[in-house]
Amino acid sequence: MSLLTIRHLDISFRDKPIVRNINFTVRQGEWLTLIGESGSGKSITASAIGGLLPKEMRITAGRILFGNKDLTCLSNKEYRKIRGKEISYVFQDYQNSLTPFMKIGKQMDEMIQAHCSFNKKERREIALQALEDVQLPAKRVYDSYPFQLSGGQLQRASIAMAVMLNPKLLIADEPTTALDSITAAHVLEVIANIQANINCAILFITHDLRQARKYSDAIAVMKQGEIVEIGTKENIIYHPCHPYTKQLWNAVPLIHRSSSAKETDLILK
Ligand SMILES: Nc1ncnc2c1ncn2[C@@H]1O[C@H](COP(=O)(O)OP(=O)(O)OP(=O)(O)O)[C@@H](O)[C@H]1O
Numbered sequence: 001m002s003l004l005t006i007r008h009l010d011i012s013f014r015d016k017p018i019v020r021n022i023n024f025t026v027r028q029g030e031w032l033t034l035i036g037e038s039g040s041g042k043s044i045t046a047s048a049i050g051g052l053l054p055k056e057m058r059i060t061a062g063r064i065l066f067g068n069k070d071l072t073c074l075s076n077k078e079y080r081k082i083r084g085k086e087i088s089y090v091f092q093d094y095q096n097s098l099t100p101f102m103k104i105g106k107q108m109d110e111m112i113q114a115h116c117s118f119n120k121k122e123r124r125e126i127a128l129q130a131l132e133d134v135q136l137p138a139k140r141v142y143d144s145y146p147f148q149l150s151g152g153q154l155q156r157a158s159i160a161m162a163v164m165l166n167p168k169l170l171i172a173d174e175p176t177t178a179l180d181s182i183t184a185a186h187v188l189e190v191i192a193n194i195q196a197n198i199n200c201a202i203l204f205i206t207h208d209l210r211q212a213r214k215y216s217d218a219i220a221v222m223k224q225g226e227i228v229e230i231g232t233k234e235n236i237i238y239h240p241c242h243p244y245t246k247q248l249w250n251a252v253p254l255i256h257r258s259s260s261a262k263e264t265d266l267i268l269k
Pocket of ligand 1: 013018036037038039040041042043044045054055
């Protein structure tokens with residue numbers, strides 16, 4: 001069942017087109033990865049879904065259907081109801097996802113309160129469970145300020161906040177870029193476990209082909225504001241058609257020297 005359908009989406013900054021004719025569908029529980037060069041429009045596309053476009057940027061054409069709702073018609077107030085509840089974000093810059101001088105638990109509590117009518121005890125239970133689900137020492141983190149946590153812990157806390165109300169869609173915009181590779185792998189495993197538990201769809205933005213290969217069901221390749229190729233992970237990785245997709249894969253050391261899917265797998269592991 002399709003959860004998110006983007007059709008002929010154009011976005012401009014002032015009058016300059018930034019993103020053109022974007023089309024894709026994400027089904028319930030599916031993991032779609034957007035990959036492509038820096039500045040190709042991945043983050044802007046992701047921001048448009050949640051009504052988070054930067055100032056002076058606007059949608060000039062197209063539709064963003066979430067279920068049967070066209071998100072391009074929502075007011076800011078309507079967007080605030082959906083964001084954090086049905087559609088959640090995890091960003092690269094986890095420091096800015098959390099308010100610096102407010103305890104994590106209080107931030108989680110306020111977010112639950114903004115969307116649901118649980119009592120205080122229930123809200124605390126939901127928050128602690130979410131922190132446990134991302135494999136953090138829940139009580140300690142609940143009572144901590146952001147500056148008392150490491151980068152990896154902060155990113156997991158921001159994931160806990162993003163998923164604690166069981167969103168249907170989690171948009172993860174380069175969530176591991178600021179982390180060392182071992183912590184990054186752990187954070188991605190956490191996201192994959194959450195997806196398995198709550199069956200949310202994931203729109204994942206990355207530059208890392210290994211991450212795309214490991215977790216995606218489908219991959220869309222972006223270049224200069226357009227999707228140049230989209231398909232199943234198998235097709236995009238093992239049978240790319242567009243010259244830019246081939247170029248991307250060639251940029252991964254050794255991958256182009258491999259002629260078989262099996263060898264490619266070994267190299268990408
Ligand atoms: N706040 C902004 N104001 C004006 N232009 C912007 C803004 N943010 C991004 N852009 C422009 O929009 C285009 C797409 O940027 P976007 O951040 O979506 O790229 P990206 O593919 O996510 O890149 P990266 O992988 O480096 O994050 C770029 O030309 C960028 O310069």
